[in-house]
Amino acid sequence: MKTADKRNVTAIDCVSQDRQWQRLMEIAQFGAIAGDGVNRACLTTLDRRARRKLIGWAMEAGATVSVDEAANLWLRREGTDTQAAPVLTGSHMDSQPRGGRFDGIYGVMAGLEAFTAMAQAGISTTRPIELVAWTNEEGARFAPGCMGSMAWAGVKPISAFFDVRDHTGNSFGDALAEHLLAEAELPRRPLGNKPHAYVEAHIEQGPRLEAQGIEIGVVTGIQGSRWFKVTITGESAHAGTTPIAMRRDAVQDTMHAIAALNTLMHDPDDILRFTVGRLTIEPNSGNSVAGSVIFSIDLRHPDQAVLIERGDGIAGVVAGAMKTCESTVEEIFHALPKAFDPLVIGAVEAAARRQGFSNMRLPSGASHDAQFVQPVAPTGMIFVPSHKGISHNPAEYTSPEQLAAGTRVLTEVLLELAK
Amino acid sequence: MKTADKRNVTAIDCVSQDRQWQRLMEIAQFGAIAGDGVNRACLTTLDRRARRKLIGWAMEAGATVSVDEAANLWLRREGTDTQAAPVLTGSHMDSQPRGGRFDGIYGVMAGLEAFTAMAQAGISTTRPIELVAWTNEEGARFAPGCMGSMAWAGVKPISAFFDVRDHTGNSFGDALAEHLLAEAELPRRPLGNKPHAYVEAHIEQGPRLEAQGIEIGVVTGIQGSRWFKVTITGESAHAGTTPIAMRRDAVQDTMHAIAALNTLMHDPDDILRFTVGRLTIEPNSGNSVAGSVIFSIDLRHPDQAVLIERGDGIAGVVAGAMKTCESTVEEIFHALPKAFDPLVIGAVEAAARRQGFSNMRLPSGASHDAQFVQPVAPTGMIFVPSHKGISHNPAEYTSPEQLAAGTRVLTEVLLELAK
Numbered sequence: 136m137k138t139a140d141k142r143n144v145t146a147i148d149c150v151s152q153d154r155q156w157q158r159l160m161e162i163a164q165f166g167a168i169a170g171d172g173v174n175r176a177c178l179t180t181l182d183r184r185a186r187r188k189l190i191g192w193a194m195e196a197g198a199t200v201s202v203d204e205a206a207n208l209w210l211r212r213e214g215t216d217t218q219a220a221p222v223l224t225g226s227h228m229d230s231q232p233r234g235g236r237f238d239g240i241y242g243v244m245a246g247l248e249a250f251t252a253m254a255q256a257g258i259s260t261t262r263p264i265e266l267v268a269w270t271n272e273e274g275a276r277f278a279p280g281c282m283g284s285m286a287w288a289g290v291k292p293i294s295a296f297f298d299v300r301d302h303t304g305n306s307f308g309d310a311l312a313e314h315l316l317a318e319a320e321l322p323r324r325p326l327g328n329k330p331h332a333y334v335e336a337h338i339e340q341g342p343r344l345e346a347q348g349i350e351i352g353v354v355t356g357i358q359g360s361r362w363f364k365v366t367i368t369g370e371s372a373h374a375g376t377t378p379i380a381m382r383r384d385a386v387q388d389t390m391h392a393i394a395a396l397n398t399l400m401h402d403p404d405d406i407l408r409f410t411v412g413r414l415t416i417e418p419n420s421g422n423s424v425a426g427s428v429i430f431s432i433d434l435r436h437p438d439q440a441v442l443i444e445r446g447d448g449i450a451g452v453v454a455g456a457m458k459t460c461e462s463t464v465e466e467i468f469h470a471l472p473k474a475f476d477p478l479v480i481g482a483v484e485a486a487a488r489r490q491g492f493s494n495m496r497l498p499s500g501a502s503h504d505a506q507f508v509q510p511v512a513p514t515g516m517i518f519v520p521s522h523k524g525i526s527h528n529p530a531e532y533t534s535p536e537q538l539a540a541g542t543r544v545l546t547e548v549l550l551e552l553a554k
Numbered sequence: 555m556k557t558a559d560k561r562n563v564t565a566i567d568c569v570s571q572d573r574q575w576q577r578l579m580e581i582a583q584f585g586a587i588a589g590d591g592v593n594r595a596c597l598t599t600l601d602r603r604a605r606r607k608l609i610g611w612a613m614e615a616g617a618t619v620s621v622d623e624a625a626n627l628w629l630r631r632e633g634t635d636t637q638a639a640p641v642l643t644g645s646h647m648d649s650q651p652r653g654g655r656f657d658g659i660y661g662v663m664a665g666l667e668a669f670t671a672m673a674q675a676g677i678s679t680t681r682p683i684e685l686v687a688w689t690n691e692e693g694a695r696f697a698p699g700c701m702g703s704m705a706w707a708g709v710k711p712i713s714a715f716f717d718v719r720d721h722t723g724n725s726f727g728d729a730l731a732e733h734l735l736a737e738a739e740l741p742r743r744p745l746g747n748k749p750h751a752y753v754e755a756h757i758e759q760g761p762r763l764e765a766q767g768i769e770i771g772v773v774t775g776i777q778g779s780r781w782f783k784v785t786i787t788g789e790s791a792h793a794g795t796t797p798i799a800m801r802r803d804a805v806q807d808t809m810h811a812i813a814a815l816n817t818l819m820h821d822p823d824d825i826l827r828f829t830v831g832r833l834t835i836e837p838n839s840g841n842s843v844a845g846s847v848i849f850s851i852d853l854r855h856p857d858q859a860v861l862i863e864r865g866d867g868i869a870g871v872v873a874g875a876m877k878t879c880e881s882t883v884e885e886i887f888h889a890l891p892k893a894f895d896p897l898v899i900g901a902v903e904a905a906a907r908r909q910g911f912s913n914m915r916l917p918s919g920a921s922h923d924a925q926f927v928q929p930v931a932p933t934g935m936i937f938v939p940s941h942k943g944i945s946h947n948p949a950e951y952t953s954p955e956q957l958a959a960g961t962r963v964l965t966e967v968l969l970e971l972a973k
Binding site: 339340341342343346358360362371372373374375376377378379380381384386387390393394397402405406407408409410411412413414416418419420421422423424425431433435499500501502524525526527528 | 758759760761762765777779781790791792793794795796797798799800803805806809812813816821824825826827828829830831832833835837838839840841842843844850852854918919920921943944945946947
């Protein structure tokens with residue numbers, strides 16, 4: 136075991152597995168759905184009730200509260216140098232419509248538990264430590280996600296999202312105004328600042344840590360994504376009357392396209408992620424030959440070169456697979472891989488090792504607010520295992536022990552970076 | 555040219571291509587939609603206005619009118635032997651929601667034109683000739699289709715359909731009662747009778763006649779159909795985080811199933827019809843691995859043995875194609891092939907030949923009211939070409955010449971069978 140700051144050890148010892156679990160379960164009541172799930176959309180009354188609960192606990196731990204114009208919620212633990220750039224942690228509190236109890240909220244509650252443990256241990260740090268709950272990470276009520284972190288990082292002004300509407304027709308702008316009014320008595324702070332570093336704890340949302348029996352994922356970055364919309368155009372025809380030789384069947388050519396894409400996307404190392412998850416068939420009638428199919432491609436890889444080469448190959452491979460139909464391929468989203476900072480990666484890895492947790496480096500397969508913080512400040516993430524990799528589902532599960540391990544690592548990382 | 559009844563020749567000469575076309579176009583105004591289409595649902599005001607128009611023209615040609623309790627509309631041209639079993643022709647007047655100007659209504663208007671030509675030629679027949687417009691063949695407003703012919707043939711009592719509802723919640727029973735009230739002054743006739751023979755003129759709704767440059771299709775029967783619902787069950791997972799080796803991707807296994815089914819269903823003669831036209835994917839999200847896919851199989855063949863052998867092979871072939879998912883196969887509809895009667899087939903073929911029209915025998919790929927008449931009386935059908943085989947679509951097209959050729963053959967067949 137390496138030498139470590141005694142004060143850190145004390146704070147880590149004060150991290151309570153039971154308190155964290157009980158608080159997580161308490162927050163999960165705001166929007167609880169059948170099967171231990173959570174449906175807590177951003178900027179709703181449920182969201183505000185969960186935030187009030189968090190604020191109360193954070194203030195008990197000595198934090199001060201503020202809200203910015205994107206409704207990101209900030210909880211600050213003052214440093215001895217009040218002017219120093221703060222160390223930032225956090226995640227999000229909104230969920231998918233049929234989400235679980237851990238995605239996002241775990242990272243917020245881990246920060247809260249770190250604050251609580253530090254207060255209990257009577258520790259002060261040089262740098263302030265801030266905990267943020269970003270607005271609308273999921274993009275489930277208002278698309279796209281990560282609006283709060285994007286606005287904070289200056290990717291887009293928050294007003295760029297005002298016209299986005301939810302399923303019931305409410306605009307993001309109206310929902311945000313209503314929310315800020317409901318939290319009008321909380322101090323305001325301006326959007327944007329430059330933290331010393333950012334570290335976000337999160338469930339893996341994938342199966343790798345559990346499959347390999349690893350307790351802590353040292354996240355090296357967020358893999359790049361390219362999303363494509365493929366349109367296969369044939370001709371609708373009567374299923375009973377049209378000979379096969381005269382058909383231009385869009386379902387059949389879609390099958391050929393996917394088979395050819397499987398070959399293009401083959402990766403013996405199983406790092407590349409290739410998914411056809413959405414198909415829209417017209418007319419989608421059992422007794423009609425399909426006239427058109429639109430299908431999605433979600434391609435991800437941590438290596439930008441691979442992402443570009445394979446992604447750029449899609450249109451040609453699909454066109455070559457057509458037997459009777461025509462194809463078009465449109466790229467609808469492109470995010471380059473984001474590499475996290477050695478400062479934070481190293482701190483996470485060192486803390487996990489020192490505390491005796493098995494750990495591995497891995498890129499994040501999913502998107503997170505961290506990818507928008509990454510260009511602004513040294514950034515990293517801590518993953519804890521997800522049972523069977525299940526996420527965005529009520530069955531999402533990480534054990535109290537696994538969650539506490541992540542929080543203990545987070546606590547040490549925050550103290551190291553803030554000392 | 556074979557010898558023929560002089561009176562027949564006169565009646566055939568009186569069939570007017572222009573009159574038939576103009577009347578078809580006039581009827582197409584009842585429910586006209588963009589692109590030369592028709593949306594005329596059964597038992598609606600539009601349907602009743604079209605029926606009134608038909609009744610007026612038929613009465614001008616000397617027919618009498620009656621309606622049965624299923625709202626099938628009957629127009630009778632009396633024979634010299636009023637007690638003889640009538641020769642029956644007809645089809646349906648309802649359309650698909652985005653239908654064309656010819657499907658169904660052509661068979662009714664062809665019968666009307668035959669009546670008109672016979673009247674003009676001053677011809678009398680021994681047997682009465684009846685023209686029927688069957689209620690709700692399409693099944694578009696109230697499913698299933700062919701309610702009128704099924705009730706007439708005794709397959710089911712008309713009351714069996716009373717609780718079926720349309721998209722706005724109206725029941726078939728209420729719509730039928732409203733309709734019968736609106737036609738209350740028309741004479742009623744009982745459901746069911748045994749005609750001497752039934753011959754239905756219809757557009758092919760397939761491409762074979764046009765592709766081979768044939769004017770008249772001599773329909774030998776209605777091929778058998780088997781419909782299956784295949785469920786592929788995998789596990790939904792995050793597209794960004796889940797390695798390919800750990801996935802149970804229902805889209806991928808659906809692709810394997812369809813590829814294997816293509817092999818099972820291969821038919822070098824291109825008579826077998828195998829269609830996967832409908833797919834329902836869950837959750838159908840671009841960044842989620844599909845957890846399940848349900849897809850339809852529509853299998854048709856004129857030979858019952860083939861239909862049974864191939865259809866019964868589906869479940870095993872699908873199960874064998876699964877790499878990571880599970881499959882179930884459920885048969886949801888089974889209709890044996892219906893062979894038409896040599897009496898009517900021969901009469902249609904003879905008339906086409908005598909009039910010098912190119913002709914070929916073929917089974918009907920689509921279902922028609924004729925399949926419910928087939929068990930009751932000697933039955934046959936006359937097909938005219940469909941441009942590109944397009945049907946159930948505003949672009950449905952058959953030329954005035956092609957339609958008149960079918961009507962001339964129908965006229966001769968009716969006279970031959972009724973003499």
